[in-house]
Amino acid sequence: MTDKQKEILKNRIAATVAWIVTILIFFPIFWMFLTSFKTEGQAIAVPPLLLFDPTIENYTLINERTDYVKHAWNSIITSVGGTALAMLIAIPSAYAMAFSPGRWTKDILLWMLSTKMLPAVGVLMPIYLISQYFGLLDTRIALVIIYSLINLPIIMMILFNYFREIPKEILEASRMDGTSTINEITQVVMPLAWGGLASTALLSIVLLWNEAFWSIALTSGDAGTLVSLVASFSSPEGLFWAKLSAVSMLACAPIMIFGWLTQKQLVQGLTFGAVK
């Protein structure tokens, strides 16, 4: 065998191994997808069915057995609302830090990141009691406020990095032309940063959509998100695998697509800008 043949063989083997690993890791999701189109009887058949008559009954009947629409609505409002509030606070701050950094800017950013490391369970009681005091237990407002605060440091960090990558020369040129600060922001910086802002917001929505601790601890029936709806399937409804799968697919599919679109921000956001 020549060296070239050896190289080709090596590449083939590597590709095969890579695909086997990929399929193994992805398989549970694929299986959940299949199960969501089975009847309850087919779902628990032994040996498991790979070929079957698919039914969409689990999807069409979802709202009869669960409060799917209400929980989905809560998930949308809390994750989008929390993100919007955090972006509203973070954009001006990150902008000022990036374009007019002071002596303490770096320390302030690091301190902000460190608040992210406070374990939620360490402040469970105070947050619970404060929410109770203001009558906000089991409301979406409480979740929106908490969600915006837990994501604020990550959003600050990503936006700060975005704004810093905008070439200073562009700003200086526009200042020479006598552009006001407001116009500088709305007409020069924002068009450049727009894509970055959008994907930062998407990442924040992904993280909040899947947030479990506060959602489970602070809500019961009214403001529960999809995370807590699925948690309620742990027993005894969990025995209905096909319905569980259908609810899960609906709860995860949109966010998985968002996730695929925001890989780059995810890397930056979750490593606090340390890996790019």
Added chain:
Amino acid sequence: MNRTLARWLQAPSIILLLIWMIVPLSMTVYFSTQRYLLQKPELSGFVGWSNYEYFYTDPRFWPAIVNTLVLVGSVLAITVFLGLAIAILIDRPFPGRGIARVMLISPFFIMPTVNALLWKNMMMDPIQGLLSVVSRFFGATPIEWLADFPLFSIILIVSWQWTPFAILIFMTSLQSQDQEQMEAATLDGAGFWAKFWNLTLPHLARPIAIVIMIQMIFHLSVFAEILVTTSGGPGTSSTNLTFLIYQEALFGFDVGSASAGGVFAIILANIVAYFLVKAIGKNLTV
């Protein structure tokens, strides 16, 4: 932009985060010195260290600490090892790499409760679960995963979700590796392992450190996966510190001792956070 305006723009985020940090934190410390039972508010008062003593001498405390550390340590070992191996495996081009990458990172976007129930039922169920079907196919006795190996099962479930995270980070930083250097080493006759130890691993040293520390922060507070699979049982065999405090707080209604536990959790997280902030700080250019 002048300095004053810059300060005003920064103020809201700084003030809000300051409040978010200080108010609950000082309340937790305060409650931890009080007797405070939600169902018997008339009994409240200052009790000094006794909540800490109560929490510390609780027979569930040490198992919970040990479980927390075992969970964090095992998940780290599994995810970093697999993450490295898979990231290097898919670093070279192969047919369908784009699709494979998307499939590989997908589990990271599954919400924790779905993840846990999917594994609890469709994978690990001792009768109909896929894992038991596979083991029966090979003539082995199916394992009662969550009953016999509760902590190990949770480690598997969490690792399935976080290996994609490690893959994603390592994959991203491998792309910035100096390819000319790698080719030069190949021409000099360096084998795979020589290149791995001398070039790839040093290049990935910081991403590995970051992945370890980020995961530590998240895994110290693993919660939903335990709640929906084992509820910490059987006994305390899969209770971690977060879950123990949660039980104390929202099932036991004991604010005082839950807060004392919270202080323990905060101290544990701070030790990790200290090193993390040091590592990130070096990279932050202002």
